[in-house]
Amino acid sequence: MKVDTIILAAGKGTRMKSEIPKVLHKIGTKSMLEIIIEKLKNISDKIIIVIGFKGNMVKEKFEKIYSDIHFVEQREQLGTAHAVRVALNSIEGDVSLIIPGDAPFVKRETLSKMVEMLKEADMIALLMEVRNPKGYGRAILERDRLVRIVEESDLNNEEKNINIVNTGIYAIKTALLREFIESVKLNPKKSEFYFTDIVEILDRNGKIVKYIIVEEEEGMGINDRKQLIKAYKERNLKKVEELLERGVTILSPENTYIDEEVEIGIDTVIWPYVFITGNTRIGKNCEIKPFTVIINSTIQDGCNIREYSHIEGAVVEEEVIIGPFARIRPNTLIKKGARIGNFVELKNTIMGEKSQANHLAYLGDATIGNGVNIGAGVITCNYDGVRKNPTFIDDGAFIGSDCQLVAPVRIGKNVLVGAGTTVTKDVPDESLAVSRAPLKIIEGKGMTYYRNKRSR
Ligand code: UD1
Ligand code: MG
Numbered sequence: 001m002k003v004d005t006i007i008l009a010a011g012k013g014t015r016m017k018s019e020i021p022k023v024l025h026k027i028g029t030k031s032m033l034e035i036i037i038e039k040l041k042n043i044s045d046k047i048i049i050v051i052g053f054k055g056n057m058v059k060e061k062f063e064k065i066y067s068d069i070h071f072v073e074q075r076e077q078l079g080t081a082h083a084v085r086v087a088l089n090s091i092e093g094d095v096s097l098i099i100p101g102d103a104p105f106v107k108r109e110t111l112s113k114m115v116e117m118l119k120e121a122d123m124i125a126l127l128m129e130v131r132n133p134k135g136y137g138r139a140i141l142e143r144d145r146l147v148r149i150v151e152e153s154d155l156n157n158e159e160k161n162i163n164i165v166n167t168g169i170y171a172i173k174t175a176l177l178r179e180f181i182e183s184v185k186l187n188p189k190k191s192e193f194y195f196t197d198i199v200e201i202l203d204r205n206g207k208i209v210k211y212i213i214v215e216e217e218e219g220m221g222i223n224d225r226k227q228l229i230k231a232y233k234e235r236n237l238k239k240v241e242e243l244l245e246r247g248v249t250i251l252s253p254e255n256t257y258i259d260e261e262v263e264i265g266i267d268t269v270i271w272p273y274v275f276i277t278g279n280t281r282i283g284k285n286c287e288i289k290p291f292t293v294i295i296n297s298t299i300q301d302g303c304n305i306r307e308y309s310h311i312e313g314a315v316v317e318e319e320v321i322i323g324p325f326a327r328i329r330p331n332t333l334i335k336k337g338a339r340i341g342n343f344v345e346l347k348n349t350i351m352g353e354k355s356q357a358n359h360l361a362y363l364g365d366a367t368i369g370n371g372v373n374i375g376a377g378v379i380t381c382n383y384d385g386v387r388k389n390p391t392f393i394d395d396g397a398f399i400g401s402d403c404q405l406v407a408p409v410r411i412g413k414n415v416l417v418g419a420g421t422t423v424t425k426d427v428p429d430e431s432l433a434v435s436r437a438p439l440k441i442i443e444g445k446g447m448t449y450y451r452n453k454r455s456r
Contacts (some may be wrong), residue, residue, distance in 0.1 A: 001093075001094055001095055001115070001118075002045050002092065002093035002094055002095070002443065003044050003045055003093050003095045003096075003097060003115055004045055004046040004047075004048065004090075004091045004092060004093035004095070004096055004097070004174070005040055005043075005044040005046070005047050005048065005055045005093075005096070005097040005098075005099060006048050006049075006050060006083075006084055006087040006091070006097070006098045006099070006382055007023075007037075007047065007049045007050065007099050007100075007101050007166075008034070008050050008080060008083045008084070008098070008099070008100045008101055008331050009021065009022075009023040009033060009049050009051055009052075009054065009058060009100075009101035010025040010051055010052025010053060010055065010073075010074040010077050010083055011053060011101075011102075012052075012053040012077070013053075013102070013223070015223045015224040015276075016223070016224060016228075017225075019226075020054065021053050021054045021055075021057060021058055022059060022101070022102055022222070022223075023053075023058065023102065024057065024058060024061065025099035025228060026355060027104065027222075027231050027232050027235060028232055028235065028236065028257060028259060028277070029259055029278065029304045031061075031245075032101060032102060032104040032222060032257075033049070033058065033062065033104075034062075034102050035101060035104040036101065036103075036104050036106075037062070037066060037069070038110075038195070039106070039107075039108050039111065040097075040110065041113070043097075043108065043112055043179070044097060044304050045069065045079060045092075045093055045192045046068075046090075046091075046092060046093065047066075047068070047069045047070065047273045047315065048069075048070045048071075048072060048087045048090045048091065049062070049069060049070070049071050049072075049101075050072055050073075050074050050083045050086055050087050051071050051072070051073055051082075052073065052074045052075065052076075052077050052283075053076070053077070053103070055073055057237075058071075059071050064435075065105075065203050065370055066228045070090050072086050072087050072088070072089075072090055073190060074086045074165070075112075077236075078089075078191075078192060078193055079187070079190075079192030079193035079194055079195070080100075080168070080192075080193070080194060080195035080196070080410045081181060081193035081194055081195040081197065081198065082096070082186040082192070082193040083195075083213045084098060084177070084181060084195055084243065085193075086325045087183050088177065088178060088181065091174055091177075093114055093174060094102075094173065094174050094175070095118055095171060095172070095174060096170075096171070096172050096173075096174045097114070097115065097169075097170070097171050098112060098168075098169065098170045098172070098195070100168040100169070100171050100221060101218065102221045102222045102223065102229075103167055103168060103220070103221045103222075103233065105217060105218050105219070105220060105235075106126065106167070106169055106218055106219065106220070107218055108254045109431060110126065110214060110218065111169075111171075112221040114126060114169075114170075114171040114212060114378070115171050117171070117212070117321045118142065118171055118172075118173060118340075119209060119353075120208075120209040120210070121177050121208045121209065121210040122172070122173050122202060122208050122209065123171070123172040123173070123176070123198075123199070123202055123208075123210075123214075123353065124171045124172075124208065124209075124210050124211065125139070125166060125167075125169075125170050125172065125199065125209060125210075125216060126147070126166075126168075126169040126170065126212055126221070127139050127146070127164050127165060127166060127167060127211045127212065127213045127214075127218065127219070128164070128165060128167050128213060128214050128215060128216050129164055129165075129213055129215065130163055130165055130216045130220075131163070133160075133161075133162060133163045133165050133214070135153070135223070136152070136153055136166060136168035136219055136289050137149040137150060137151045137158065137165060137168075137196045138147050138150045138155060138159050138160075138162040138164070138165055138166075139151070139162065139164045139165060139211065140159075140162075141164065141211070141261075144185055144208065144210055144211075145208065145209060145210065145224045145268060146171070146199055146209045146211045147199070147200065147201075147203045147205070147209070147354075148165070148200045148203070149193055149196035149197075149199050149200075149307050150168050151187070151190075151196060153189045153190055153198070154187070154189065163178070164213060166196060167214070167220075167221070168195075168432065169219070171242050172198075176202065176207060177198075180198055180201050180202060180205070183196060183198075184197045184198055184201065185197070185202050185312035185382075187289060187418050188228075188398050191342050192439040198383055199338045200330060211338075212413060215396075217234065221309050221328035222239075222374065225315075226286075236253075236256075236257055236258065237253060239252070239258050239259070239260055239262075240253040240256060240258060240354060242437045243258065243264055243358045246264075246266065247266035247267060247360060248264045248265070248266065248267075248268050248269075248270065249267075249268070249269040249270065250270045251270065251271055251272055252271075252272035252430075253272075255273050256270055256272060256273070256274050256275075256276075257274075257275045257276070257277070258270075258275075258276045258277075259276065259277040259278060259280070261278075261279060262277070262278075262280045262281070262439070263280075263281045263282070264276075264281075264282045265282060265284030265285070265286070265301065265373065266284050266285075267284055267285045268282055268283070268284060268285060268287070268288070269275065269287050269288070269397060270288045271284075271287075271288060271289050271290045271292075272290050273290045273291045273386030274288050274289075274290065274291070274292050274293075275292075275293045275294070276288070276293075276294045277293075277294070277295050277296070278295060278296035279296050280295065280297050280298070280299075281297075281299070282292055282299045282303075282437065283299060283300045283301035283302070283303070283318070284301045284302070285301055285302045286299055286301065286302065286303045286305065287304045287305065287306075288305045289304075289305060289306045289307045289309075289323070289324070290307050290321070291307055292306075292307065292308065292309045292310070292311070293307050293309075293310045293311070293312075294311045294312075295311070295313065296312060296313050297311050297312065297313060297314045297315065297316065297328075298314075298315045298316065298322060299311075299316045299320075300316060300317050300318045300320075300328075301318050301319075302318050302319040303318065303320045303321070303322070304318065304320075304321045304322070305323055306321070306322065306323030306326075307323060307324040307325070307326040308323065308324050309322050309323035309324065309325065309326045309327070309328070310328070311326075311328040312328065312329060312330055313330030313331060313332070314328045314329075314330070314331075314332040314333070314334065314346075315332070315333045315334070315336060315347040316334045317326075317333075317335050317336040317337075317338075317353075318336050318337070318356075318388070319336060319337050319342070320335075320336070320337065320338050320339070320340070321338075321339045322334070322340045323341070323342065324339070324342050325342045325343050326341065326342065326343070326344050326345075326346075327344070327345040327346070327347065327411070328345075328346050329346060329347035329348070330347070330348065331345045331347070331348040331349075332347065332348065332349050332350075332351070332411045333349075333351070334346070334351045334352045334353075335350070335351060335352050335353040335355075335370070336353045336354070337353055337354040338351045338352065338353065338355050338356060339354075339356035339357075339358060340356075340357055340358075341356070341360055342357050342358075342359035342360070343359065343360045343361075343381075344357045344358070344359065344361045344362075344363070345361070345362045345363070345364075346363050346364075347363070347364040347365070347367065348365050348388075349364060349366045349367070349368065350366070350367045350368060351363070351364045351368050352368050352369040352370035352371070352372055352395065353370040353371070354370060354371050355368055355369070355370060355371060355372040355373070355374070356372075356373055356374065357374035357378070358374075358376070359373075359376040359377070360376050360377045361374050361376070361377065361378045361379065362378075362379045362380060363378075363380050363391075364380050364382040364383075364388070365382040365388050365389065365391065365407065366388045366390065366392070366393065366394050367378065367391070367392060367404075368393045368394070369394045369395035369396070369397070369413075370394065370395045370396075371395055371396050371401070372393050372394075372397050372398075373397075373398045373399065373403035374393075374399050375398075375399055375400045375402070375403065376401045376402065377400070377401050377403075378399050378402070378403050378404075378405070379403075379405070380402050380405045381404050381405065381406045381407060382407045384407075386450060388407075389404050389407035389408040389409075390407055390408055391407045391408070391409055391410075392409075392411065393405075393408040394410075394411060394412050394413040394414075394415070394429065395413050395414070396413055396414040397411050397412070397414060397415045397417070398414065398415070398416050398417070398418075399411070399417045400418050400420070400421065401419045401420070402419055402420035403417050403419065403421045403422070403423065404415075404421075404422045404423065405423045406422065406423060406424045408411055409423055409424070409425065409426060409427075410426040410427070411423065411426075411427050411433075412426075412427055412428045412429035412430065412431065413429040413430065415428075415429065415430070415431055415433060416427060416431075416432045416433070417432075418432065418433065418434030418435075418436070420436055421433055421435045421436075422425070422435050423435070423438065
């Protein structure tokens with residue numbers, strides 16, 4: 001069975017009061033649309049996104065990351081049925097999944113189950129039980145059949161209290177969708193074509209519409225910013241609780257943000273105000289101190305990441321100490337037992353085993369061996385205004401404070417570079433390199449001499 005998905009994302013999302021389309025709003029680090037698309041892997045063969053309001057913004061964002069997504073434009077937002085109709089030409093599968101772009105919490109398993117249930121029905125609607133049904137389409141059920149969905153504008157008094165409502169997520173046989181979508185009439189009150197009307201149309205034509213009921217948490221649609229941050233909080237808290245159960249200490253769940261796919265080993269302690277996002281793995285027995293941000297990185301066992309460190313796209317081996325106030329940029333590998341101190345920045349650099357850069361340094365495009373000491377204020381001058389050049393520092397070298405290594409340059413094994421040196425050519429193994437203007441001392445010309453001169 002081939003399954004195609006239509007994601008409805010043409011609406012403006014008026015209630016968000018925003019200049020960007022609703023589906024691009026983020027819950028944590030991912031937009032609602034991204035969250036939905038990722039869920040469809042292995043479920044859907046083809047994804048069609050219906051775009052409208054600032055559709056180009058959506059298209060540009062997603063074209064780059066997902067080459068296999070199709071976009072169709074709904075020029076005027078004439079309602080959900082109209083949006084589906086616009087997408088129909090692009091549908092090839094025998095089953096169509098329809099998902100509104102503002103319902104990001106639906107579970108993958110639920111979507112699979114809906115498709116599965118089509119073996120014994122013509123359409124499956126995902127419903128949810130809510131405390132406050134206002135704004136949602138109400139479900140009229142007859143045992144295991146859904147016979148009608150009544151939108152807020154068309155409710156009678158009795159129907160108002162129905163608290164089983166529509167999530168806007170459906171699985172339907174594509175042939176029936178094609179056959180009956182044209183029968184949906186314009187709703188006179190709102191001048192829109194409601195996709196929900198198709199339920200009654202199918203039922204009237206002897207087709208079977210079944211349903212699944214999920215909790216509000218899973219089915220909720222996000223229409224305004226209050227719902228957006230509520231969703232953000234709930235999702236984060238769930239992740240934190242899952243980690244607590246697995247043996248990770250998270251001292252302040254309210255003030256920690258951890259993305260869904262992050263993995264953390266046992267006995268690691270996460271202090272307050274830490275953000276761990278993307279494809280990140282942290283090992284066992286680590287300490288992640290306050291105000292640290294870790295993005296798309298691997299931190300192996302026993303590391304200590306001290307306060308205010310920012311780590312992105314890096315691999316950090318066991319027992320490394322980083323920070324406070326360190327910045328580790330993409331493509332950096334810090335090997336076992338190394339030490340990166342305050343105000344040290346690494347970019348596209350390999351830091352060898354037990355090497356250290358404890359204070360105020362910039363190491364970019366550098367390959368640093370084992371047991372190397374980088375003094376305070378050392379800078380690799382990797383950029384000559386045109387291209388980035390590499391620096392190599394071999395095992396056991398000692399770079400004194402305040403040196404500039406003008407790349408491309410190679411510093412040999414056990415080299416000693418004197419403090420304040422500007423290295424402009426390769427230094428062979430076991431040598432001393434030092435470049436300094438001779439120091440002059442002129443007696444009697446200290447500050448007292450100049451102060452007196454000025455006041456005269
Ligand atoms: C819709 C359902 C309602 C359900 C609710 C769940 C209809 C008529 N109503 O109402 O039964 O309880 O979702 O959240 O379907 N869109 C388009 N083109 C349009 C109109 C909408 O692409 O012309 C998109 C929107 O961008 C949005 C989705 O469809 O992503 C749903 O539209 P929205 O206006 O949010 O519908 P609701 O009023 O929430
Ligand atoms: Mg909605």
